[in-house]
Amino acid sequence: MDATLISDAVIIQNLLVKRGAFALRDIDVRVPTGFVTGVVGPNGAGKTSLIKALLGLIAPDEGTITLFGAEHPGNRAAQQRIGVVLDRVTAMPEWHVGSIGRRIGPLYAEWDEELFRGLLERFEIPADNRVDALSRGQSVKLSLAMALAHRPQLLLLDEPSSGLDPVARRDLADIIREFMVDPSHTVLFSTHITSELDELADHIIVLNDGLVAFAGMLDELHERFAIVRGRPPFPDEARPATIGLRFESSGVYEALIRTEDTARFGPDTVIDAASTDDVVVHFAEHARSARHSARDGGPAAPGKESNR
Amino acid sequence: MQIVLLSSSAVPIYEQIKTQIRDAIHGGDIAEGAFLPSLRQLAAELRVSIITVTRAYNDLVAEGLARNEHGRGFVVCTVDAAAIRRALSERIDRAVAELVAAGRAARMESDDIIRKVEIEWTRH
Numbered sequence: 453m454d455a456t457l458i459s460d461a462v463i464i465q466n467l468l469v470k471r472g473a474f475a476l477r478d479i480d481v482r483v484p485t486g487f488v489t490g491v492v493g494p495n496g497a498g499k500t501s502l503i504k505a506l507l508g509l510i511a512p513d514e515g516t517i518t519l520f521g522a523e524h525p526g527n528r529a530a531q532q533r534i535g536v537v538l539d540r541v542t543a544m545p546e547w548h549v550g551s552i553g554r555r556i557g558p559l560y561a562e563w564d565e566e567l568f569r570g571l572l573e574r575f576e577i578p579a580d581n582r583v584d585a586l587s588r589g590q591s592v593k594l595s596l597a598m599a600l601a602h603r604p605q606l607l608l609l610d611e612p613s614s615g616l617d618p619v620a621r622r623d624l625a626d627i628i629r630e631f632m633v634d635p636s637h638t639v640l641f642s643t644h645i646t647s648e649l650d651e652l653a654d655h656i657i658v659l660n661d662g663l664v665a666f667a668g669m670l671d672e673l674h675e676r677f678a679i680v681r682g683r684p685p686f687p688d689e690a691r692p693a694t695i696g697l698r699f700e701s702s703g704v705y706e707a708l709i710r711t712e713d714t715a716r717f718g719p720d721t722v723i724d725a726a727s728t729d730d731v732v733v734h735f736a737e738h739a740r741s742a743r744h745s746a747r748d749g750g751p752a753a754p755g756k757e758s759n760r
Numbered sequence: 761m762q763i764v765l766l767s768s769s770a771v772p773i774y775e776q777i778k779t780q781i782r783d784a785i786h787g788g789d790i791a792e793g794a795f796l797p798s799l800r801q802l803a804a805e806l807r808v809s810i811i812t813v814t815r816a817y818n819d820l821v822a823e824g825l826a827r828n829e830h831g832r833g834f835v836v837c838t839v840d841a842a843a844i845r846r847a848l849s850e851r852i853d854r855a856v857a858e859l860v861a862a863g864r865a866a867r868m869e870s871d872d873i874i875r876k877v878e879i880e881w882t883r884h
Contacts, residue, residue, distance in 0.1 A: 629804035654811040
């Protein structure tokens with residue numbers, strides 16, 4: 453099967469993943485082939501659970517995950533085609549970097565030792581270092597070298613830039629862009645740094661409280677949402693149109709709205725373009741106030757904010 | 761062709777890419793029938809996302825400056841000299857209108873503006 457023929461490297465349908473009190477639910481998203489998808493959301497939004505479910509590391513309670521057109525997990529052929537960068541290197545701490553190819557290479561049909569050595573050199577990771585002697589930046593780069601050395605078509609990275617200095621972060625972004633020069637390649641990475649998305653991501657999944665707040669191309673996100681700001685009094689009839697409504701002590705209010713609701717706000721308000729950051733922050737605010745009003749016995753705000 | 765992006769500019773990145781490629785085509789730096797840089801290669805070089813370059817290229821196609829030869833890349837279309845002259849002259853008209861508006865806002869005399877233009881002109 454040729455991966456270039458499949459327009460979505462990953463299709464997630466109706467996914468439910470329970471993790472104690474937390475649940476990732478009603479997840480219906482696609483990861484388009486040939487593009488970089490960013491998964492963004494505040495801490496605890498479910499980003500890592502989503503990536504672990506994609507890898508088959510946690511089993512879904514409901515729903516299906518399709519990778520390269522075949523249902524997953526338990527699909528070994530798909531695993532071969534995924535390169536993974538998690539928060540910890542998947543190598544034993546006492547191993548020497550140079551021995552990794554010999555140890556894990558045989559697990560992969562396409563392991564390219566020459567490419568692996570080349571990446572180590574480029575990333576300036578000495579082959580005679582032990583895995584546990586590497587800095588955070590070096591560990592991420594080692595994970596990347598291991599992920600790329602078996603020539604994957606899909607690269608999954610969980611918060612790869614956390615703990616990296618600006619130089620290492622730029623190197624990481626450059627490597628992802630180089631990987632993407634091949635149109636059959638796909639990247640999915642999670643982050644809570646929204647500026648990274650604007651520079652790198654084509655497609656974005658905004659997770660909030662276990663739900664998908666938005667999924668679509670990044671420019672679509674900017675077309676779909678806007679920020680409204682105004683002086684008091686707040687037009688109460690427009691409250692249902694707001695997401696994450698916030699009042700300053702002066703009474704000035706700010707909220708995220710859908711662009712089609714712009715007309716519900718008077719001429720004395722300011723409508724501004726919404727940044728990726730605005731979308732993430734206001735959805736989080738919205739979920740928090742919904743939780744509070746549910747706890748106080750008030751009417752629970754609608755939890756689901758999906759575009760599908 | 762060298763594209764230089766200004767990330768602090770109010771002009772969106774895709775617009776900056778489009779304008780600079782358009783200028784390169786108008787100025788003859790990219791010949792008719794030549795391929796534009798590979799979209800993905802350019803995204804990697806400029807450190808921008810793939811959709812940003814896609815959007816710039818799609819706009820160039822919409823303007824009739826390039827065409828998408830699927831699977832091979834984007835090719836610069838036959839350059840219509842009259843259309844280029846028209847586009848360049850429209851650009852000058854827009855810039856002059858902006859210059860005059862800025863000058864009026866600053867309550868400057870037209871002589872001062874002309875002097876500034878002459879200084880800028882001889883600077884390059």
